[in-house]
Amino acid sequence: MAQYTPQELADKLKEGLLSFPVTAFDADLKVDETAYRSHLAWQSSFDVAGLFAAGGTGEGFSLTPEESARVVRMAVEEAGSRVPVLASAGGSTAQAIQNAKDAEAAGAEGLLLLPPYLTECDQAGLLAHVSAVCAATSIGVIVYNRANAIYSADTVAKLAERHANFIGFKDALGDIEHLTKVYAKNGDRLFYLGGLPTAETFALPLLQLGMSTYSSAMYNFVPEFALEFYRDVRNQDRVAVNEKLNRFVLPYLDIRDRAKGYGVSIVKGGLKAIGRDSGPVRPPLQDLTEQDIADLSALIDAAGIRPRDAAVAQPA
Secondary structure (H helix, E strand, O other): OOOOOHHHHHHHHOOOOEEOOOOOEOOOOOEOHHHHHHHHHHHOOOOOOEEEOOOOOOOHHHOOHHHHHHHHHHHHHHHOOOOOEEEEEOOOHHHHHHHHHHHHHHOOOEEEEOOOOOOOOOHHHHHHHHHHHHHOOOOEEEEEEEOOEOOOHHHHHHHHHHOOOEEEEEEOOOOHHHHHHHHHHHHHHOEEEEOOOOHHHHHHHHHOOOOOEEEOOHHHOOHHHHHHHHHHHHOOOHHHHHHHHHHHHHHHHHHHOOOOOHHHHHHHHHHHHOOOOOOOOOOOOOOOOHHHHHHHHHHHHHHOOOOOOOOOOOOO
């Protein structure tokens, strides 16, 4: 059962860093419960505002509905007493509704609604899709503005008016004019989070548009650094942000951009580099090469950000 009302959840999430834990897989690409719980125990031991299970970095797109429900339940059991755990929903409207119901039954505090199945859709269809999911659950719902799910400011306003549990807008588009319209139209009724790949790169300018937080993939393997970066952003310390960009984030992007799909794969590569292996990625993604991992490990050391607690934590 959720510990937060949707509005309480929004207030909590907008004031801290958010992250999407990887989903651990074994050599046969099955969910590795022991490794996953260990990772969650470590991730929830830091001062993070929320963890999104089975999301993009968690390869939610590769999970069956049954696996997704199991992953969310494990996340709630392992981390839910320390930090709000949210789930993800995607696919067809029927599947997204089932994801939402499973998430609520598992005790998740909220839900990130991913774009629907691959088809063109306009505002009336998006409005009906999100409305159906919001109506199917009492937990907070956040929409993900990307791909074929680009929500107009008016559609967002209609959703906010219809559904008290519609609480957030995550953006992976980076269209400044569009974001300005959404924020100007909806103001503090919602909370806004950045979701562009390697969100640290965009965090400072997007703060000026009302996005007080973002989802950090690198938090998975360099949590102290990710939290320090977030504090610098919220303090609008441009000098400190630029120093960290040059010291780690921008060279990290160079490794990330070596292959398509590395935006997710590099996170598991980072965990392997620091000695907290969470297994391979599932196809159609591909793992980093050994050279990529060696380069990433060297970069972590050169930046001086290898986590202080390198030992693998045991599940609680």
